[in-house]
Amino acid sequence: MSLGVDPHQGVERLSVPVSGWREACQSALADGERFCGAFAGGSGSGRRWRALFARGASTRILSTAPEGDELPSVVDFLPAAEWDEREAHDLHGLRFRGHEPLRALIAHPRDASSWTIPVEGEGVYEIAVGPIHAGVIESGHFRFHVVGERILLLDLRLFYKHRGLERAAEGQELAEGLVYAQRSCGACAVTNSVSYALACEAVLGLATSRELRRARTLLLELERLYNHLNDIAAICAGVGFAPGNMAFAALKERAMRLNLSLAGHRFLFGSVEVGVSRLDLPSAAVDQARGELRELRHDTARAWREIQFAPSVQGRLDDVGVLGHDDAARLCAVGPVARASGLRQDTREDSPALWYGSSFAAALPPVADGDVAARLEVRALELVEIFSMLEELFATPVRPDEASSAGPSTSIGVARVESPRGETVCVVEAEMYRVRRLHLRTGSYANWPSLVLATAGNLLPDFPLINKSFELCYACVDR
Amino acid sequence: MFVLLRHLQRVRREAALPKRSGARSLAIRHVDAGSCNACEHELTATAAPQYDLQRFGLDIVASPRHADVLLVTGPVTSRMASPLRVAYDAMPEPRLVAALGDCALGCGVLGASTEIVGSLDAVLPVDIRIPGCPPTPQAIAAAILAATPPRRL
Ligand code: SF4
Numbered sequence: 302m303s304l305g306v307d308p309h310q311g312v313e314r315l316s317v318p319v320s321g322w323r324e325a326c327q328s329a330l331a332d333g334e335r336f337c338g339a340f341a342g343g344s345g346s347g348r349r350w351r352a353l354f355a356r357g358a359s360t361r362i363l364s365t366a367p368e369g370d371e372l373p374s375v376v377d378f379l380p381a382a383e384w385d386e387r388e389a390h391d392l393h394g395l396r397f398r399g400h401e402p403l404r405a406l407i408a409h410p411r412d413a414s415s416w417t418i419p420v421e422g423e424g425v426y427e428i429a430v431g432p433i434h435a436g437v438i439e440s441g442h443f444r445f446h447v448v449g450e451r452i453l454l455l456d457l458r459l460f461y462k463h464r465g466l467e468r469a470a471e472g473q474e475l476a477e478g479l480v481y482a483q484r485s486c487g488a489c490a491v492t493n494s495v496s497y498a499l500a501c502e503a504v505l506g507l508a509t510s511r512e513l514r515r516a517r518t519l520l521l522e523l524e525r526l527y528n529h530l531n532d533i534a535a536i537c538a539g540v541g542f543a544p545g546n547m548a549f550a551a552l553k554e555r556a557m558r559l560n561l562s563l564a565g566h567r568f569l570f571g572s573v574e575v576g577v578s579r580l581d582l583p584s585a586a587v588d589q590a591r592g593e594l595r596e597l598r599h600d601t602a603r604a605w606r607e608i609q610f611a612p613s614v615q616g617r618l619d620d621v622g623v624l625g626h627d628d629a630a631r632l633c634a635v636g637p638v639a640r641a642s643g644l645r646q647d648t649r650e651d652s653p654a655l656w657y658g659s660s661f662a663a664a665l666p667p668v669a670d671g672d673v674a675a676r677l678e679v680r681a682l683e684l685v686e687i688f689s690m691l692e693e694l695f696a697t698p699v700r701p702d703e704a705s706s707a708g709p710s711t712s713i714g715v716a717r718v719e720s721p722r723g724e725t726v727c728v729v730e731a732e733m734y735r736v737r738r739l740h741l742r743t744g745s746y747a748n749w750p751s752l753v754l755a756t757a758g759n760l761l762p763d764f765p766l767i768n769k770s771f772e773l774c775y776a777c778v779d780r
Numbered sequence: 781m782f783v784l785l786r787h788l789q790r791v792r793r794e795a796a797l798p799k800r801s802g803a804r805s806l807a808i809r810h811v812d813a814g815s816c817n818a819c820e821h822e823l824t825a826t827a828a829p830q831y832d833l834q835r836f837g838l839d840i841v842a843s844p845r846h847a848d849v850l851l852v853t854g855p856v857t858s859r860m861a862s863p864l865r866v867a868y869d870a871m872p873e874p875r876l877v878a879a880l881g882d883c884a885l886g887c888g889v890l891g892a893s894t895e896i897v898g899s900l901d902a903v904l905p906v907d908i909r910i911p912g913c914p915p916t917p918q919a920i921a922a923a924i925l926a927a928t929p930p931r932r933l
Contacts, residue, residue: 409859432863433811435842437824440812440860461859462814465892484890487818487914531821544784550828551791557825567916568818600787607784776817 311359312715319365326375329354336633338726338742339385341393353726358651360715367395374400381633407460417444418456424448432461439775447761455756462779470739475501476575478736486777487568489743491524492720494573496727499654501575503714504731508707509654512700516578518656519694520569526687527556528721529680532772536677539766540617548604559593582699591695598688605681618674622767624755625671634751636723636744638771641676643669648719676770720744722773741780745773791829804928805837809847813864815854819881819914826917833921844870855883856897868904876927878908885909
């Protein structure tokens with residue numbers, strides 16, 4: 302066993318013989334560490350299978366060398382690793398002993414039986430929808446096993462939008478690779494870029510300055526703001542409440558216009574770079590932003606109050622699409638979804654490379670019973686928190702700044718950043734200042750299996766609503 | 781509810797949108813062929829009260845069978861090429877194809893060459909081109925409106 306500790310970045314690397322892989326993962330979990338992804342790294346004879354575990358702000362990378370293409374699976378005690386193992390099989394040809402059947406995830410074989418779950422039972426039938434949906438929605442395929450109107454099981458097939466972005470980033474210079482992370486998803490562009498930039502800075506041994514942390518946090522919260530407004534609008538649409546949908550769509554539009562005026566892009570594209578921030582907001586600009594945000598806060602609070610007193614909305618939310626606390630923990634759910642199920646998981650609480658101080662506390666809904674109502678409420682609570690943080694973040698002019706050299710460079714950088722949908726993990730493996738491997742595991746990737754579980758047992762017509770309450774991306778999952 | 785409706789009224793007043801100019805309409809079917817989802821956000825935004833594209837008789841319809849325009853986003857991944865063709869084949873004539881965003885136009889596309897077919901041109905005949913990354917709701921509205929058939933007397 303070799304041990305390489307880099308305390309400066311809070312990342313510990315541990316290499317484990319393949320025979321001890323399961324025990325190593327088990328003992329990490331037994332120590333109270335949280336699984337946050339597994340991926341194939343290295344190349345050629347240096348090929349490695351790595352798993353990430355987190356506790357607080359520190360991250361541990363366990364690595365092992367596969368025997369040929371084979372590895373022992375961990376899904377029996379760590380179901381959250383299911384997608385990671387299936388992905389590694391499809392993209393990197395790894396095989397996992399004990400993961401049976403190992404259904405295709407990213408690959409789309411012609412033979413449907415190799416990836417679908419057979420429909421069984423009396424009176425059970427199947428409804429297939431997608432990849433093209435009825436609204437303006439991303440492409441993906443769902444198969445519902447249904448009895449009467451009740452969903453027994455949801456069988457997912459995503460990755461219609463797989464663009465091979467991680468592979469395409471290989472060989473790029475570190476600074477140039479950022480765009481692959483960013484364009485993997487419009488709605489998480491800032492989170493993906495910040496996580497990529499932080500991972501690269503870890504590789505380069507760079508430390509972020511206070512001003513750089515503030516600029517990035519500001520952008521992250523602006524991203525969360527328009528996403529949460531959008532998601533509340535979407536939930537209103539999911540119950541057919543047009544006034545709420547339109548009111549929140551209008552609020553979101555105002556947030557987007559604010560983004561444009563501050564960073565020159567409605568989705569804040571191009572606002573994050575490796576090792577530097579060019580965001581320059583003189584006092585007039587921050588004052589104006591504060592003014593606009595106060596108005597937005599006021600109007601948001603009013604619109605939210607109205608939703609709370611709209612019986613046609615409230616009557617649809619309770620006990621629908623329930624994700625219980627234990628299931629959320631078992632599947633390592635993240636973000637608003639996890640918090641709505643009473644799981645205290647918010648990576649902003651442990652983000653020393655960003656501006657959030659130790660005083661930041663995740664917003665938990667008072668009744669965190671994991672239904673649509675709780676997932677809606679957690680977003681409303683977070684909106685209040687976002688407005689307060691932005692008020693502070695915009696207190697003084699924002700100046701451009703650079704990261705400074707703080708230590709030796711390493712070959713792997715890891716960053717975990719809270720996106721509007723939960724923790725996004727970015728791993729960059731580098732060689733000669735170029736990307737050797739990029740791995741992006743976004744909050745949506747972590748949460749899709751939880752959506753599948755929360756859907757079972759509900760009425761089919763409630764699915765769009767349940768889906769909206771999770772509001773997961775396809776783009777950054779498919780990559 | 782009344783507060784919301786009043787709020788919406790105010791937004792509409794401030795937006796000062798011109799009145800619609802006659803009875804024309806266009807039914808649109810959107811297909812995401814591999815976008816980053818920002819193009820979808822902006823397309824959805826055209827229905828927000830600040831733009832309200834529906835007042836021009838423009839509607840997103842659920843099926844390509846009801847559509848005049850196929851509005852496509854993204855760089856056309858190899859997995860979406862065939863569903864895209866199926867959607868196009870289901871449309872009645874006359875039909876138009878719109879490429880929404882730089883990806884669909886084949887500009888600055890990122891990704892592995894094996895996973896991406898290329899610009900929409902390579903798959904379907906494109907009639908309307910809407911550049912931008914993503915195009916603003918105004919740009920989307922202007923491009924689609926320009927394609928609406930002239931008013932019949
Ligand atoms: S054109 Fe830009 S915004 Fe639209 S899908 Fe492509 S990358 Fe995303």
